[in-house]
Amino acid sequence: MKHGARNQLTAKVVEIKKGTVMCQVKVEVSTPATMCSVMTLDSLDDLGIKEGDQVNVLAKAVNVLLATE
Amino acid sequence: MKHGARNQLTAKVVEIKKGTVMCQVKVEVSTPATMCSVMTLDSLDDLGIKEGDQVNVLAKAVNVLLATE
Amino acid sequence: MKHGARNQLTAKVVEIKKGTVMCQVKVEVSTPATMCSVMTLDSLDDLGIKEGDQVNVLAKAVNVLLATE
Amino acid sequence: MKHGARNQLTAKVVEIKKGTVMCQVKVEVSTPATMCSVMTLDSLDDLGIKEGDQVNVLAKAVNVLLATE
Amino acid sequence: MKHGARNQLTAKVVEIKKGTVMCQVKVEVSTPATMCSVMTLDSLDDLGIKEGDQVNVLAKAVNVLLATE
Amino acid sequence: MKHGARNQLTAKVVEIKKGTVMCQVKVEVSTPATMCSVMTLDSLDDLGIKEGDQVNVLAKAVNVLLATE
Numbered sequence: 114m115k116h117g118a119r120n121q122l123t124a125k126v127v128e129i130k131k132g133t134v135m136c137q138v139k140v141e142v143s144t145p146a147t148m149c150s151v152m153t154l155d156s157l158d159d160l161g162i163k164e165g166d167q168v169n170v171l172a173k174a175v176n177v178l179l180a181t182e
Numbered sequence: 183m184k185h186g187a188r189n190q191l192t193a194k195v196v197e198i199k200k201g202t203v204m205c206q207v208k209v210e211v212s213t214p215a216t217m218c219s220v221m222t223l224d225s226l227d228d229l230g231i232k233e234g235d236q237v238n239v240l241a242k243a244v245n246v247l248l249a250t251e
Numbered sequence: 252m253k254h255g256a257r258n259q260l261t262a263k264v265v266e267i268k269k270g271t272v273m274c275q276v277k278v279e280v281s282t283p284a285t286m287c288s289v290m291t292l293d294s295l296d297d298l299g300i301k302e303g304d305q306v307n308v309l310a311k312a313v314n315v316l317l318a319t320e
Numbered sequence: 321m322k323h324g325a326r327n328q329l330t331a332k333v334v335e336i337k338k339g340t341v342m343c344q345v346k347v348e349v350s351t352p353a354t355m356c357s358v359m360t361l362d363s364l365d366d367l368g369i370k371e372g373d374q375v376n377v378l379a380k381a382v383n384v385l386l387a388t389e
Numbered sequence: 390m391k392h393g394a395r396n397q398l399t400a401k402v403v404e405i406k407k408g409t410v411m412c413q414v415k416v417e418v419s420t421p422a423t424m425c426s427v428m429t430l431d432s433l434d435d436l437g438i439k440e441g442d443q444v445n446v447l448a449k450a451v452n453v454l455l456a457t458e
Numbered sequence: 459m460k461h462g463a464r465n466q467l468t469a470k471v472v473e474i475k476k477g478t479v480m481c482q483v484k485v486e487v488s489t490p491a492t493m494c495s496v497m498t499l500d501s502l503d504d505l506g507i508k509e510g511d512q513v514n515v516l517a518k519a520v521n522v523l524l525a526t527e
Binding site: 116117118119120121122123124125126127128129131132133134135136137138139140141142143145146147148149150151152153154157160161162163164165166167168169170171172173174175176177178179180181182 | 185186187188189190191192193194195196197198200201202203204205206207208209210211212214215216217218219220221222223226229230231232233234235236237238239240241242243244245246247248249250251
C-alpha cells in the first residue's frame, strides 16, 4: 500500500499503555529519515529558518499514525 | 518554553519550497528519538502490535510543527 | 450554520463507548458522498493517482467531528 | 500494510486541482462504511446523541489521507 | 447545528489571502472564552501545570475551522 | 523558543480532568488575539465570508497544544 503521508519513519514499539477507550504507544526511531512540515509563509517568516538551520520537529501524539507491513 | 507535544525530534532544514499561501519545509532527522502515538484500543487490536515489534510511523506534513530555540 | 470543512457525510450512530475523559462513537455511512483530501504535490506524485483511479480514504478518529442539526 | 486509522473508505478520484505546493483531490464514496469519531465525554454530552440518531460527520480536507493498494 | 468541538470562539474576519488551492483567513477574537486541550497524562506531567497557572494555547492554522451562522 | 503555529493565545488553567491515558485541560482566554485559519478556496467560497464578517472559530480539543514559558 502506498499512502500520501509525507512523514514515514521506521520504529520499534517499546511501551504500550492502555486506557478504557484510548491507548498510548511509545516507539523508538533509530534510522535517519527525511521529514516534512507544511506551514503558512507567514509562519516561515516568523520562524526565520533557512536551509542548513537546526530545528525542532513537533507533533501531537494523536496525529501520529502507526502501520505495519 | 515547554510544550505538551509528545513528539520532538532534532532536525536540519534541507529544502524550502514556497507557494502563495503555504510552504513546505523538508528536514533531516539523524538523532535517535522516542516517539509516541495515541490511538483507540480498537486500532491497537486491529494492528495487533506488541512491544518489540517493528512499525511504520506516519504523519501528515500539515500536522508537523517546526520550532527553533 | 455553515462550516468550512470540505468533508461532510450523513451517518447514523451505531455504538458509543465511554472512557473517563474520551469516548468513541461509531457511525454508519450509507449515502454516497463527495470527499476531499488536501496534500502536497510531492505526495500526489508519490501516490501517482489520476482521475478515475480507486483510492482508500483514511482519517484518524480524533480528527473526525460529529454535528447534529 | 495495516494501519491504525479507524476510518477507511473506498473511493474514486474525480478531480485533482494543483497549486504550487499543495493540491486538492476530490473523491466519490459510494460504498456504505462504518466510521469512527473520538471526542471528549463533555462533547458527547453537549451533542446529546445516542445510538440510532442521525449525525453529520465532518473532517477538514487536510486531515484526510489517501492511499492506494 | 450543534457540533462536537470543544473550542468555539467568536471572531471578526480581518484579512483573507488567497493562493491557488488554499487560502489563509485572519480573524480577531475579542470576547473572553473557555478553551479546552486534550493531551496525554505524560504530557501533563512534563508540563507540570496546575489550576491557576498561566499557559500558552497553540494551534496550527490548518486545524482551525471557521463557521458562520 | 519560536514555533510555527499561527495561533497563540494566553490563557489560565481552570480545570484538569484525568483519565487513564488522556487528560482534558480547560483554560480561560481573556486577552484579545489574532487567530488564523487555513482552508481550501472552495471552502472559502462555500462560507462566503469577507473582511468584517463575524465568524465562529472551531477547533477540536485534541488539536490544541498547551505550552509554558
